[in-house]
Amino acid sequence: MSDMSTRERILPGTAPGEDLHLEIVGDGDFATADMSLSIGPAHPATHGVFRIVLAMDGERIVGARPVIGYMHRGFEKLAEYRDYRQIKALVNRHDWLSGFSNELGVALAVERMLEMEVPDRAQWIRMLLAEWNRVLNHLMFIGSYAIELGAITPMFYAFREREDIQHLLESATGGRLHFTYNQVGGLKIDLPKGFLNLSAQTLAVMRKRLPDYYDLVLGNEIFQGRTKGIGPLPPEVALSIGVSGPTLQATGVPEDSRVTEPYLKYGEIDVEVPVGENGDAFDRFSCLLNRIRVSLDIIEQIHDHMPAGPVNQKLPKMVKAPEGATYVRTENPLGQLGYWLESDGGRTPWRLKMRTPSFSNVQAIPFLVEGVLLPDAISILGSVFFVVGDIDR
């Protein structure tokens, strides 16, 4: 039995406190010890400042501890000092890839507390833009997941598509990421002339190009070899952790608030919920791709339904939600986004609690990466689809 006690070698640094402490483990014989590998906060695979500390035996992971909070910006507290019109410019920033869907949740919460009827046209437009936003978000993850597996090309294709969609959304909202287009009681302004035409064109282009992703990424032998059977998540574990969105649907649970608890006009159209079988990385990714396809179908239905009429209503000079509380959940691109809004009758919320999908989804990571190889950990990390800003808020 070799001596496993730890010795230390100190390399003096240039300033006090900068000395470098090196741990020497074992006695130099062939004793092995676990290596602790800190991935992040700045690491190419964590797309943001997410950090995960892995205990490794060679390339095999024996334990994982996610460290979050590097990007905490205090949105919940900030929201308590903004009035109901200003909050939307805050919330479209915590998950910067789903700006429109975020502001939609807050608008719905305030409207519910005010018991306000939103004009039909505004609701349909909100759905249209929310679905485009979903496609925009999913394209980003298709590109970045492929990059994490070492395929560089899908990223460029995804960004080509994103550019078209961003151009479309910009024409209506003036923004490319942070749209700030919702407001309490409807939308800021009506759609510009010709928007629906442009939207239909973009839809046709997207439908033409979507099969490329199925061929280039999902059908790729190496991609399948890297993702099939990797990080399977059983449905009961997923539900107990609170995982949602494509990550939950991949486990075979057809949960989607657009169907189970329809908001806006989702009750009036068909929404298909794609599900997986094994809950592995491959299923998670194929759910993501299928969700794009479903969103495109929804967009087509919205085009057919779009009514005429006003898009907002006259608001008082100061919007004040009555005393009380409400919880609104919407199906955000990455999963279920919930806003708990509590008001004391003043002009700002007394409390705005955010239940963000990324925060819940990353809780599954320690369960998923235990016992896998390092490359598989990257494959898993990318396949639970999170935005770091959405974890830390």
Added chain:
Amino acid sequence: MMASLTATAGTALAQATSLFDIGDGFVLGLLLKLVFVLAMFFVLPLVGGYVEHKVMGRMQDRRGPVEAGPFGSLQLVADGIKFVQKEDLIPAAADRWVFAIAPGIALVPAMAIFVVIPLSDGVFALDLELGLFYALAIGSISVLGVLMGGWSSANKFSLLGGLRAGAQLIAYELPLILAAITVAVQAGTLSLVGIVEAQATYQVAGTGINLWYVFPQLLGFAIFFTAAMAELSRPPFDMPIGDSELVFGYMTEYTGIKYAMYMLTEYAGMISMSALAVVLYLGGWQLLPGVGLPGCAGAGGLFDCSPLGVALGVVVTLGKIMALVFIMIWTRVAYPRLREDQLQRISWLVLVPLALANLAVVTVAKVVF
């Protein structure tokens, strides 16, 4: 047919002379060869890199470099100048000497390979009797530099990258060498010029049809090319670098000119491995099987060339090398990265048995026909 075997071997043993051996000016010839090898080593990887930039750009719906030089062709030169200006950082905990010499140890063998690579009749520095052996042996020294760099960086990502590179080399050296040996068996010589000559005169038994070795040995060529890509850590076999897993593998801590040396090693490797594949399987500087070059006499119309024939030969060889480089780039664009254990499995369970079977079949066929 032992007679024909000895005959082929006999002709190959007569060493071809290099164009650079002018008269008996030993020093002049040496200088010319040195310039030739260095020119190949520094120019061809730059061309390969430029092709990679442009081809990848076009395949990915973008334009690639456009600013530096005509059509961005000097982009890599500009990159090189930038690397020279960068600060040379050595991590505090690094093993300084090992860290400093590691890129050199990777680079020099990559350069030394070019000594035996023939571009055309007489256009080579040296026609070694053991040319193929030399090329394969010296090429695998490079990994030592990679391992040293990974170990001495005192960085866990570098260490993992270096170890992966070592494991990868051991796994893929075997199929690579087995595939190459099969060619040597068929050609009856280890001299690279001799192999080109043997290919130019090789005829399918019973017919008069001249073929390159890629046709009877398609399997061997596939094994050789796959193993070469793995040995060079080209995607989809780039786990030693694995930028989304290991940050940048063994190169993580390297900056400036040392980093550039590693990169140059990779691109030089792309060229030299493609050149070896061209010589072993694709008939060297022969334009098409059975077609000699204008202005050339000798075996298969490839030797004793006029200056025009020599120049055409160089063009043909470079064209074939770039075609293979193009395939490497195409693979990089189309495929994700394999996992380390999948890579090992492919090597030991698929490539090595196939290469052994290939060797056995070709050896038997050689004796029978």
